Amino acid sequence: MAETEIALDIQDLKKYFGGIKAVDGCSFQVPKGQISGLIGPNGSGKTTTFNLLTGVLEADSGEVFYNGENIVGLRPYEVFNRGISRTFQITRIYREMTVFENMLSASSMKMPVREARERAEQLMEFVTLTKLRGEYGGNLSYGQQKLLEFARALMTDPDLILLDEPAAGVNRTLLNNLLDHIHHLQEDQGKTILIVEHDMNVIMNHCEKVFVLDYGVKIAEGLPEDIQTNEDVIEAYFGHR
């Protein structure tokens, strides 16, 4: 069997907030060109891990290799410019900027303006927000904000996309729409996608590999069906039997 290429290699990552060990020596490897899931009970360190990977938080120790480069210590915009884009657990769209401006804000300054505008138009169409292009981000429904944030994260055509709870607060129709887009990116464009999600239907039905965190430590990884029956994972979620 051919060896899977690695997109992101996380090694012994640590982040403590005073006495709280949010991420405590976490190591895992995200396979390239696949949709992977990162799960765990509340407070297990998933979002903190995302923040460490994207430079929003500075790691206390550990290394994260992306295309052979250790990206720990880089500022968020530097991580983004290397091809890693993200969305947030609670949407962080620009509320007093229009949908179109939200999109343009994430375009690279190296990209000519005309090209940036065209890409923004294409992506708005991709997530069915074209009709709302002149509306303030803050006036969109929560589901639409999720779509906008997702589309905005794609403006620079990143290779690795980190999605933090894309299903939270999104109705079933919009969610299916979003998941279709995610599959399209992975299957047709070969993007690597890492999803943090509490909705187990999303994780089990759409991810090829799943990593499980508990108390800032990776306790399991594997295929979704294996994770469902893993004793450590069941214990982390439901406690001792």
Place this chain on the structure above:
Amino acid sequence: MAQNEHLRNFGMLAILIIILCALPPNINLYQRSVIMFTMMYVVLSLSWNIISGYTGYVSFGHVMFYGIGAYATGILVVDYGWHWIATLFVGVFVSFVVSLIIGFPVLRLKGPYFAIAMLGAAEGTRVVATVWEDLTHGGEGIGLPNVENSFETYFAMLVVMLVTIVVAYWVGHSRFGIRLNAIREDEIAAESLGINTTFYKLSAFALSAIFPAAAGGIQAYKVLYIDPETEFFILVTIFMKLFAMFGGKGTVIGPILGTFVLYIVQEITWVKFPTAHLIAFGIFIVLVARFMPRGLMGFAIDKGWARKGMVH
């Protein structure tokens, strides 16, 4: 569509220039002064708007750059015999350098901390201007040559205002401006989406510092006497903020409109109610804040008279 919009806007600007060029010979000295100071506040409020309206870093110390420009002109004209126009470039350069030196540390602060730091920086500059007597003549101030200069200063201010408007227009219709807005809206998201926030904030701060210096220099040559108390007076900062907010901060037309309306209202109330004009002016501002909290442009957007956003 966008092309037509730019043409329309520059057409309006051309009409404004023609009117402002035609006025001076047909109005008296007082009226010329009022219009010159109105143009000066357009420069100041548009400049303040770049860092505070677009980027969301509300500065309470922008008078500092205006004062630096005034002092550059005062010192170089009186002590070194420079032509006053040449001194404006020195004022702009010094302001630019000072904005980088001060901006780098203070732009790490946010919200009220930034506002207070800027207030402190402006006060510090005033104190320096007061105590560094060898350079600034200290508290006794600097008297400039008493010559008739109302036409020269009027047209110099017109040029500076036009340059400021063009730059503000570019900021307001470019990805640079959109990125400044993104910083205002959510700095963490902006940085996570590829915006080097330090670079953009510092650029906006430096850009917002240079035009007040030129305006301050022209003003110094116009009023013929400068001292630390008047050139670093906090009310100047409050006015630039007030005019921008009244017109609609974060827009290009807002600060221009706000200054022309509010400065002229202020002059009228001063003429009509010489003993109580500040109260009348204050009531007017309270009414506007109550019924148009996002300024004239916000009101126009809510009514559907203007489009949302800067780039369409």
